[in-house]
């Protein structure tokens with residue numbers, strides 16, 4: 070192992086803690102060791118929860134100071150964009166240009182959360198049938214929040230959970246994805262520098278099956294904010310009983326290309342977004358539905374654009390598609406494509422693997438019952454199908470157990486207003502792909518894509534308790 074690699078410590082109760090037990094994190098492109106991270110045992114996780122509970126019950130984290138801490142953190146992150154992006158590119162395999170975009174987005178997500186500290190207002194409830202009572206609501210921090218995060222946006226999804234939770238005044242226990250934990254630790258270093266009070270942020274690294282499970286079972290945790298696979302999301306729901314959870318899960322998102330759209334523009338953008346971060350985005354374009362009459366025009370441009378995508382080293386600014394998170398995941402995609410082909414699907418481009426790199430792959434003639442169609446692929450593959458009428462296209466989009474986002478390209482203004490009512494998804498993107506997210510928008514799915522909304526001003530509402538106060542003003 071490279072001797073310059075330092076042991077990354079855990080952050081518990083305002084202290085950096087070194088452990089005997091460590092885990093190596095690898096560079097996802099070169100396969101070399103990138104970092105060595107301490108692992109929390111049962112006792113340390115317990116200490117983290119205890120410290121968070123103590124902070125919640127016995128210390129004050131006033132709104133104006135929350136604002137100061139978050140704004141300082143945003144400033145510090147801004148000064149470290151290049152360094153943070155390089156970490157994401159190496160331990161996460163994300164192309165450096167996209168990694169920089171992620172860090173920039175994280176800066177603005179923190180600022181948006183900071184602004185929310187000024188907006189946590191209650192209401193005065195009209196008193197029309199109970200004279201003599203003054204009724205109002207206050208918003209209190211909900212309590213200890215556990216943030217469990219995935220590998221694919223290892224910084225911005227940490228920020229989407231930690232920043233609103235702190236803005237609401239809650240202590241947070243962060244359990245990042247094991248394969249990309251370094252960037253989460255680096256983010257906690259910035260929070261510490263920015264002056265976050267003792268006990269308000271803890272970072273405990275360890276596997277989902279140990280550290281994650283312990284967090285789920287501990288009744289001192291009031292709220293879970295989770296982004297990850299539907300499988301783990303369902304498990305969380307079953308385990309935590311009546312305690313609350315925000316669950317951002319997966320999808321096999323679709324984009325419709327209607328014949329009245331700008332077909333060339335749609336084809337170019339779809340070629341880029343179907344393979345961004347090697348398809349490892351929860352709203353990645355997995356299904357393209359193209360109206361039959363424009364199929365040929367679309368496919369010609371689409372395949373040409375896909376063939377131009379640069380595949381390879383994430384640190385090269387020209388790279389569009391980097392490695393998948395592991396060779397095992399690339400092998401899984403290879404197997405799914407093989408199964409589909411065995412059952413009659415056709416690979417038009419790609420279908421090739423080199424270690425953890427899977428080449429951008431376009432599939433036609435896939436049908437229901439095939440994994441590439443029904444399950445979340447979370448890899449660089451896209452399935453193209455055709456339809457005759459818009460009603461048929463809507464039925465195809467909705468014929469999924471998931472419902473995160475959908476896209477539609479059309480110049481029909483009436484259709485663009487009508488279709489959000491007909492699609493069973495949490496977000497509809499008109500004249501762009503389903504793979505669009507602005508950090509300020511309410512973001513979250515229906516069906517097996519989860520529940521609750523993220524976006525700082527929406528997330529914070531789930532991270533406060535609304536308490537009703539009734540004052541008998543005649544008593």
Ligand code: NDP
Pocket residue numbers: 217218219220221222244245246247248275276277278280281282285296297298299301302304316317318319320350351352445447473518519
């Ligand atoms: P996983 O569900 O495998 O892991 C997510 C997090 O949960 C990790 O920190 C993981 O830990 C942890 N975890 C695993 N098992 C448990 C458990 N039993 N108890 C508690 N925590 C556990 O997802 P991935 O990291 O592979 O991320 C990919 C998934 O995330 C995809 O399904 C994708 O669609 C979804 N996603 C959804 C988004 C949305 O906003 N809707 C956005 C981005 C991704 P460990 O790493 O140690 O296994």
